[in-house]
Amino acid sequence: MQLRVRALETVLAEKGYIDPAALDLIIEAYETKVGPHNGARVVAKAWSDPAFKRALIEDASKAVVALGLLNRIGDHLIAVENTPKLHNMIVCTLCSCYPWEVLGLPPVWYKSAPYRSRAVNDPRGVLADFGVTLPPGTDIRVWDSTAETRFIVLPMRPAGTAGWSEDKLAALVTRDSMIGTGLPKNPNEVA
Amino acid sequence: MDGIHDMGGMHGFGKVEPEKDEPVFHAAWEGHVLALQRAMRYADAFTIDQSRAAIEELPPDVYLSSSYYKRWALKLENLVVALGLAGTDEIKTGHALRPGKTLKRKLNAADVPNSLTRGSFARPAQAPARFKAGDRVRTKNIHPVTHTRLPRYARGRVGVVEAIRGCHVFPDTVAIGKGEHPQWLYTVLFEARELWGENADASLKVSIEAFEPYLEPA
Numbered sequence: 001m002q003l004r005v006r007a008l009e010t011v012l013a014e015k016g017y018i019d020p021a022a023l024d025l026i027i028e029a030y031e032t033k034v035g036p037h038n039g040a041r042v043v044a045k046a047w048s049d050p051a052f053k054r055a056l057i058e059d060a061s062k063a064v065v066a067l068g069l070l071n072r073i074g075d076h077l078i079a080v081e082n083t084p085k086l087h088n089m090i091v092c093t094l095c096s097c098y099p100w101e102v103l104g105l106p107p108v109w110y111k112s113a114p115y116r117s118r119a120v121n122d123p124r125g126v127l128a129d130f131g132v133t134l135p136p137g138t139d140i141r142v143w144d145s146t147a148e149t150r151f152i153v154l155p156m157r158p159a160g161t162a163g164w165s166e167d168k169l170a171a172l173v174t175r176d177s178m179i180g181t182g183l184p185k186n187p188n189e190v191a
Numbered sequence: 192m193d194g195i196h197d198m199g200g201m202h203g204f205g206k207v208e209p210e211k212d213e214p215v216f217h218a219a220w221e222g223h224v225l226a227l228q229r230a231m232r233y234a235d236a237f238t239i240d241q242s243r244a245a246i247e248e249l250p251p252d253v254y255l256s257s258s259y260y261k262r263w264a265l266k267l268e269n270l271v272v273a274l275g276l277a278g279t280d281e282i283k284t285g286h287a288l289r290p291g292k293t294l295k296r297k298l299n300a301a302d303v304p305n306s307l308t309r310g311s312f313a314r315p316a317q318a319p320a321r322f323k324a325g326d327r328v329r330t331k332n333i334h335p336v337t338h339t340r341l342p343r344y345a346r347g348r349v350g351v352v353e354a355i356r357g358c359h360v361f362p363d364t365v366a367i368g369k370g371e372h373p374q375w376l377y378t379v380l381f382e383a384r385e386l387w388g389e390n391a392d393a394s395l396k397v398s399i400e401a402f403e404p405y406l407e408p409a
Contacts, residue, residue, distance in 0.1 A: 007285030015291030023226035093199030113204040147400035148312040
């Protein structure tokens with residue numbers, strides 16, 4: 001594929017459509033700047049600041065921009081909150097829609113046939129693949145990203161983290177916990 | 192189209208297998224494919240839904256046996272040819288043989304930081320919203336041969352409008368070059384039993400983001 005993609009890139013550059021120097025910067029940005037650490041900051045802030053959490057649930061695009069972590073963010077970001085009675089999970093059954101600005105590029109499994117096929121009819125089975133079992137009595141809500149709205153899960157703040165700084169809280173927030181296929185880390189893992 | 196891409200609820204694909212410490216890209220060319228896609232979208236060479244439709248039109252065996260970024264690469268080749276932006280002879284030889292067309296703009300290095308954000312898909316409303324939160328709706332039983340964002344598993348099903356998400360570009364028309372025709376977008380929530388039958392998990396609900404033309408009152 002290396003040669004085939006290089007051929008395509010050369011044609012598009014020679015045609016004047018693209019600038020190879022810009023391509024390198026895009027690749028670098030996705031490798032280094034855009035990633036789930038951004039989402040983790042958002043979650044840690046929501047755990048620490050009730051007013052921010054309300055704003056996030058009300059309009060996540062607006063709230064995240066106001067946080068100033070990213071220079072710009074898309075218009076249609078929606079935060080969905082986990083509670084002791086409800087666990088949220090995000091999928092795109094039709095392609096690979098994913099909140100890039102806050103989570104970076106999606107992992108291979110998110111784009112894979114097993115996840116896309118099963119998330120909507122067997123989310124507990126999917127969770128088992130990730131080694132996650134929800135407490136009895138927890139309902140599941142799956143959000144299929146079939147339009148340009150994008151979803152991020154606001155996981156529950158782990159017990160035993162009273163008084164923690166946002167930086168320390170952010171270290172508990174895993175990518176998968178913001179997709180809904182995982183839970184935040186145990187405080188013992190980062191303390 | 193009722194293609195292999197529409198995977199919700201299918202059986203037989205096996206377990207989800209997360210990769211430990213997964214790299215952003217598994218080979219250098221994957222990053223280049225992503226960047227090519229971003230740069231061509233910035234140039235407005237094609238819309239996001241034209242791009243999705245071109246992936247959906249890959250033969251099912253190719254779709255299933257290709258990695259994600261390989262699908263993107265094949266899609267890009269097909270799309271630039273279909274749109275007359277390059278010829279198959281040029282892609283085969285790896286060099287431009289004729290001058291390019293004029294695109295809306297070109298992504299330069301200095302513009303990259305601001306290009307990383309998705310554009311807005313919201314558009315001014317053409318008419319009042321037909322439904323409101325709490326309304327019972329039935330999704331239409333449609334099977335267009337062209338691009339649609341109503342997944343098969345949620346066609347002809349009764350759900351409840353949970354939220355109105357504004358008025359957005361309509362994928363079904365923009366994908367086939369017939370204009371944006373903005374439509375109201377709703378989050379519609381279904382009981383798993385409505386989608387998967389009486390033996391389904393009673394504690395599961397699934398929502399889709401549904402454009403107004405997909406819905407009728409129930």
